[in-house]
Amino acid sequence: MTTQTSTEYEKYYVPEKSRLAICATIGLVLSIYGAASIMNDMTFGDPSQPSNAWTIFLLGLFFFVATLFGWFRTAIKENIAGMNSAQLKKSYVLGMFWFIFSEVMFFFAFFGTLFYVRVLVGPWLAGEGEAGRMNHLLWEGFQFSWPPATTPQEAVGIASQPIANNGSFTSQETSMAFGEVSHWYHWLPLWNTIILLSSSVTVHIAHMGILDGNKKKFNLWLAITVLLGIIFLYVQAVEYHEAYVQFGLTLNSGIYGSTFFMLTGFHGFHVAMGMTMLLIQLLRSLKGGHFTADDHFGFEASSWYWHFVDVVWVFLFLFVYIL
Amino acid sequence: MSFEAKRLWKLALGPVLILMSAAVVGAEVNQVNMSQGATEVGRDIYNLHMLILGICTVIGIGVFGVMFYSIIYHRKSKGVTPATFHESTKVEIAWTVVPFLILISMAVPATSTLLDIYDYEDAEMDIMITGYQWKWKYEYLNENGENVSFFSNLRTPQSEIYNTEDKGQHYLLEVDEPVVIPVDTKVRLLVTANDVIHSWWVPELAVKKDAIPGFINEAWTRASETGIYRGQCAELCGKDHGFMPIVVNVVSRDEYNDWLGAKQAEAAEIKALMAQTFTMDELMERGEAVYQRACLACHGAKGEGGLGKAIAGSPLATGELGAHLDVGINGVPGTAMQAFGGQMNDVDMAAVITYQRNAFGNNMGDMVQPIDVFNYKKG
Amino acid sequence: MGDHHHGPAKGLSRWLFTTNHKDIGTMYLWFSFAMFILGGFFAMVIRAELFQPGMQLVEPAFFNQMTTLHGLVMVFGAIMPSFVGLANWLIPMMIGAPDMALPRMNNWSFWILPPTFLLLASTLFMEGGAPAFGWTFYAPLSTTYAPPSVTFFIFSVHVLGLSSIMGSINIIATVMNMRAPGMTYMKMPLFVWTWLITAFLLVAVMPVLAGAVTMMLMDIHFGTSFFSAAGGGDPVLFQHVFWFFGHPEVYIIILPAFGVVSQIIPAFSRKPLFGYDSMVYATASIAFLSFIVWAHHMYTVGMPVAGELFFMYATMLIAVPTGVKVFNWVTTMWRGALTFETPMLFCIGFLVLFTIGGFTGLMLSIAPSDFQYHDSYFVVAHFHYVMVAGAVFSMSAAVYYWLPKWCGKMYNEAMGKTHFWISFIGFNLTFFPQHFVGLAGMPRRIPDYALQFADFNMMSSIGAFIYGASQILFLYNVIATIVAGKPVSDDKVWEGAEGLEWTVPTPAPYHTFETPPRIDPDHVHS
Ligand code: HEA
Numbered sequence A: 001m002t003t004q005t006s007t008e009y010e011k012y013y014v015p016e017k018s019r020l021a022i023c024a025t026i027g028l029v030l031s032i033y034g035a036a037s038i039m040n041d042m043t044f045g046d047p048s049q050p051s052n053a054w055t056i057f058l059l060g061l062f063f064f065v066a067t068l069f070g071w072f073r074t075a076i077k078e079n080i081a082g083m084n085s086a087q088l089k090k091s092y093v094l095g096m097f098w099f100i101f102s103e104v105m106f107f108f109a110f111f112g113t114l115f116y117v118r119v120l121v122g123p124w125l126a127g128e129g130e131a132g133r134m135n136h137l138l139w140e141g142f143q144f145s146w147p148p149a150t151t152p153q154e155a156v157g158i159a160s161q162p163i164a165n166n167g168s169f170t171s172q173e174t175s176m177a178f179g180e181v182s183h184w185y186h187w188l189p190l191w192n193t194i195i196l197l198s199s200s201v202t203v204h205i206a207h208m209g210i211l212d213g214n215k216k217k218f219n220l221w222l223a224i225t226v227l228l229g230i231i232f233l234y235v236q237a238v239e240y241h242e243a244y245v246q247f248g249l250t251l252n253s254g255i256y257g258s259t260f261f262m263l264t265g266f267h268g269f270h271v272a273m274g275m276t277m278l279l280i281q282l283l284r285s286l287k288g289g290h291f292t293a294d295d296h297f298g299f300e301a302s303s304w305y306w307h308f309v310d311v312v313w314v315f316l317f318l319f320v321y322i323l
Numbered sequence B: 001m002s003f004e005a006k007r008l009w010k011l012a013l014g015p016v017l018i019l020m021s022a023a024v025v026g027a028e029v030n031q032v033n034m035s036q037g038a039t040e041v042g043r044d045i046y047n048l049h050m051l052i053l054g055i056c057t058v059i060g061i062g063v064f065g066v067m068f069y070s071i072i073y074h075r076k077s078k079g080v081t082p083a084t085f086h087e088s089t090k091v092e093i094a095w096t097v098v099p100f101l102i103l104i105s106m107a108v109p110a111t112s113t114l115l116d117i118y119d120y121e122d123a124e125m126d127i128m129i130t131g132y133q134w135k136w137k138y139e140y141l142n143e144n145g146e147n148v149s150f151f152s153n154l155r156t157p158q159s160e161i162y163n164t165e166d167k168g169q170h171y172l173l174e175v176d177e178p179v180v181i182p183v184d185t186k187v188r189l190l191v192t193a194n195d196v197i198h199s200w201w202v203p204e205l206a207v208k209k210d211a212i213p214g215f216i217n218e219a220w221t222r223a224s225e226t227g228i229y230r231g232q233c234a235e236l237c238g239k240d241h242g243f244m245p246i247v248v249n250v251v252s253r254d255e256y257n258d259w260l261g262a263k264q265a266e267a268a269e270i271k272a273l274m275a276q277t278f279t280m281d282e283l284m285e286r287g288e289a290v291y292q293r294a295c296l297a298c299h300g301a302k303g304e305g306g307l308g309k310a311i312a313g314s315p316l317a318t319g320e321l322g323a324h325l326d327v328g329i330n331g332v333p334g335t336a337m338q339a340f341g342g343q344m345n346d347v348d349m350a351a352v353i354t355y356q357r358n359a360f361g362n363n364m365g366d367m368v369q370p371i372d373v374f375n376y377k378k379g
Numbered sequence C: 001m002g003d004h005h006h007g008p009a010k011g012l013s014r015w016l017f018t019t020n021h022k023d024i025g026t027m028y029l030w031f032s033f034a035m036f037i038l039g040g041f042f043a044m045v046i047r048a049e050l051f052q053p054g055m056q057l058v059e060p061a062f063f064n065q066m067t068t069l070h071g072l073v074m075v076f077g078a079i080m081p082s083f084v085g086l087a088n089w090l091i092p093m094m095i096g097a098p099d100m101a102l103p104r105m106n107n108w109s110f111w112i113l114p115p116t117f118l119l120l121a122s123t124l125f126m127e128g129g130a131p132a133f134g135w136t137f138y139a140p141l142s143t144t145y146a147p148p149s150v151t152f153f154i155f156s157v158h159v160l161g162l163s164s165i166m167g168s169i170n171i172i173a174t175v176m177n178m179r180a181p182g183m184t185y186m187k188m189p190l191f192v193w194t195w196l197i198t199a200f201l202l203v204a205v206m207p208v209l210a211g212a213v214t215m216m217l218m219d220i221h222f223g224t225s226f227f228s229a230a231g232g233g234d235p236v237l238f239q240h241v242f243w244f245f246g247h248p249e250v251y252i253i254i255l256p257a258f259g260v261v262s263q264i265i266p267a268f269s270r271k272p273l274f275g276y277d278s279m280v281y282a283t284a285s286i287a288f289l290s291f292i293v294w295a296h297h298m299y300t301v302g303m304p305v306a307g308e309l310f311f312m313y314a315t316m317l318i319a320v321p322t323g324v325k326v327f328n329w330v331t332t333m334w335r336g337a338l339t340f341e342t343p344m345l346f347c348i349g350f351l352v353l354f355t356i357g358g359f360t361g362l363m364l365s366i367a368p369s370d371f372q373y374h375d376s377y378f379v380v381a382h383f384h385y386v387m388v389a390g391a392v393f394s395m396s397a398a399v400y401y402w403l404p405k406w407c408g409k410m411y412n413e414a415m416g417k418t419h420f421w422i423s424f425i426g427f428n429l430t431f432f433p434q435h436f437v438g439l440a441g442m443p444r445r446i447p448d449y450a451l452q453f454a455d456f457n458m459m460s461s462i463g464a465f466i467y468g469a470s471q472i473l474f475l476y477n478v479i480a481t482i483v484a485g486k487p488v489s490d491d492k493v494w495e496g497a498e499g500l501e502w503t504v505p506t507p508a509p510y511h512t513f514e515t516p517p518r519i520d521p522d523h524v525h526s
């Protein structure tokens, strides 16, 4: 990308007024209203009362996604029409960069939680450490390990629960961490690591391809990347099924289940998003003939996102599965 | 001074005068500063507070002094021409370094006081304090023999709160049963909560510690004077957060021992009752009282329900006894229905369950005895 | 492609579909004022209830809803959007850009806000009432024990965060990419600098808040145990995550205010800002420190003593860069040629009262003393000194200062000054006595209090009504100016004003800087 000079500056494109923002807002607000209503029906609701929460949610979501689709379409059309100055392109780059940074901070909150729970809270609940010295009075017999063998509540028994109304938690039967060496080939996270790391390589090869102007190479390797993304998601789904059905690990399994599913779940969601983004780029390239050696920002942004998702996985693999 | 300057001054004087007179008048009727309290730590904190306040006041006078000097003498209406200087590395370094040094001089006494507060060793006795929505439970931990434990509720009547009666002297700061501790004794407080976060705060004992459900925090105090000290819950804990006061009665050691003896005797009495078998009438009478005290707020005077489900005709209260007992003892997780098993003794639990099964038109005719509750809890 | 000289469209569609930074700025400003009135109305309910001991007007449960919504609406609805509005209006004009970097997204950032606050306010009418767990929504009061409306609250926070993040990304991209040639970083007006740093803070911490509410959502509806010890979690975990966002948040509120004051004081001192460079470094230091002090809100939760000491020392350090700022402002006034138009009065008010609030902040940072101050009205007094006299006063100053440039008409100076003095007196009467009751032991967030606090509370309530009423004057003055103010024609409305925004015609045309302005390379900074 060329740097800004005063000659490029004079042609600044101020978009015409646009309905996109309002439509996106309506879709977004409807979908959160619907989603919140669905959850409230689930937890507080009366099943005999019919509810239109799902209708509102799906309607809103459809509207929202459709608007976003239209939004990107408009942006792409403008670019192809040559309306975008170098400066605007740089604004898009900055926008994408800081958006990814905000995503990093979102994961930071959950990794911070994992760290805090494993390193501090667990031992405290088991009566260790300066802040936990007296906690054995509440959780008599609770021993901490990671993953925890029991929840504190199980350790003292439901009937004598020291805290009112906390819900009830059960612990998992098996941990998701690496088990016996002889079973390494059954261990899905390892395969997923390999899959995702290679997908970062393939997307890079695709990038090299487009930089060379080699569309064939680009399409091929991008398609492989998308495929790897789909395989990753499939394996992840298989693993979740195993966790729920075979290992008894659920969202209700105390803090281990909570952190496990939240971290891997949000990661999986981001993989799905990234995969969709790459898929769209692929379709653009195949169907629309988009992208040239020096104009392929849509792909580039998606590939940055993909690398980001990959890096998050490396941390996940390390802190959730290995350590 | 120009006309405008004078006007400005007069205007500026207004709020200052209001505040000053507020402070002076206030000082006669009301307390305006932190109290030194009845403990050594409290006095340390007070001194620290005054030290920092003093330093800040001096800095403030300096900064505002310079500013007001400019405001008075460097105004355009005096015909000054503005200077043009806009930086000076020396000055800027000075006013970075000097505040830093001042901060260090604050940090030193602060650190030593903090380490004092955190020194829980050598306590002579332990009291476990548990916050409930919206009352406190005190438990005197005792290695040999029975623990003494009781709840401490707000005593101020609704009529005072809703202004239909004159407010008493200790309005909102009075409880049915104060916690009693001996003077000149290092008492360790083990603070926890049963539902949401509360915070146990008695300013004059210089203790504020959050009560976190599922965790026990330590704090300690050593009162050097006898007397009654009052405080309040200091962490938003729901509707009646403003109505869960704390009263600590600091007494001589002898008085304390007498009091403790009496409480232990009382506990023994309840224990004796627990072995007893009651008649239906006895249970119903006691149960009605317990219901009104503990359940009515949510389940209504006629068992019609409210925040809680209706008891009248409830499938549980008219169904199998075990399930009913279970709800009373263990509550319903995830709802406002608390686990009352830990909050009331077995006699009261037996009575209230019996009452619920036989009042409000629920004519089950069956009874629960204390021993049943005891056995149920045992599993 | 739009022709470059189109003016504003007519009617409602102008506002709904606009991509113009000035339109969007205007909408943000009006929206935030509406929220200020709403939040102020909640505050009036609080103060009316606290006028006398005993329950007067509302029930305790409703009182808690008022406190909660007051805090939320003021912080997220009034203060933050008001400064985003200023940023929208001013940043492009100050750096010589034609508009914000991503204009359509800019419009979206704004339009998310009104329906979201409508949703939040509608919780008042839901079964179980509105959120009643304080603007800090500590678990488990906000999870297991929360009313059903909490779900709507959680999703509202999510989308408010989205709006803030998009707004900040836009500001970052604008400042980094749209400066006119020659406008180097160290020539940018301080308002632009403080906003750039604020935007970084926002992008860094809003996602963490989103994480916190997401965990709440999971605990409430999906059986996880992040904030429940019984399952191996910890209620205090919530507080760590919240304050990791919450503390930087308070600097998000105050840094743009610092920027405003740094523009206005030099203008009415007729003298360049003293210590421009050190102002920039001080702002950056404050932002950096704000990430490592969060647990000073949690001194009483029972942290290990080492943590307590670390957070105490780090917090105290913030006094140094903040002091640098205060000293720089005072030195800017020193030997200037001062005049005291309304914006300047508000800035001087800011300077005095913010410093007092800063001093009480420093007192709060001393962990052992905070055991006595925490969750008392002393804290309430502290943060209203920094937020009302800090953020709201500087916002008032900004409106008076730039209003003539925005609408080409002069406000009524006498009315402006009256607004200042009534505000100043009302404000102090409201919040100064709260120091006293706080020190004497009155907890915050209570609907009723013991008799010894009665006098000061009554004083405080009277002050609050005075302060509130003075805002009517403000509103009237602004509307009267727009409708029938005396036209100004000078580009440079104020004798001492500096900066690119004063080089464009008054009122500022719909599109400014269609060609980049020339920046004098010898000029130190604007
Ligand atoms: C605009 C918002 C804002 C700002 C700028 C600040 C600024 C500061 N705050 Fe404040 N604070 C809040 C908003 C803000 N705060 C809010 C909303 C809460 C309550 C939240 C809740 O619980 O609801 C709170 C609560 C709060 C607490 C927790 C209290 C408690 O709950 O127990 C603490 C404790 O350390 C604290 C400290 C500080 C400090 C040290 C500063 C410093 O930045 C101040 C620095 C400034 C100065 C010190 C003055 C100028 C300096 C000089 C003239 C130099 C020389 C001075 C010396 C060397 C002394 N604040």
Ligand code: HEA
Residues within 6 Å of the ligand: C036, C037, C038, C039, C040, C041, C043, C044, C046, C047, C067, C068, C070, C071, C072, C074, C075, C079, C133, C134, C135, C136, C380, C384, C387, C388, C391, C392, C430, C444, C445, C446, C447, C464, C465, C467, C468, C469, C471, C472
């Ligand atoms: C920037 C944020 C901000 C602002 C501007 C304010 C402004 C005000 N605040 Fe607020 N406040 C908070 C942020 C803010 N507050 C926060 C975060 C809390 C903590 C919440 C919690 O505990 O969770 C809090 C808590 C809080 C409390 C403690 C409540 C409690 O602990 O129970 C009180 C009590 O006096 C109070 C009072 C006021 C008053 C009187 C104003 C006034 O300045 C408001 C003045 C404005 C108006 C009145 C509106 C405009 C005027 C009109 C429309 C004219 C009509 C009005 C009349 C004729 C009266 N606030």
Ligand code: CUA
Residues within 6 Å of the ligand: B131, B132, B134, B197, B198, B199, B233, B234, B235, B236, B237, B238, B240, B241, B242, B244
């Ligand atoms: Cu208990 Cu507040």
Ligand SMILES: [Cu+2]
Residues within 6 Å of the ligand: C246, C247, C250, C294, C296, C297
């Ligand atoms: Cu803070």
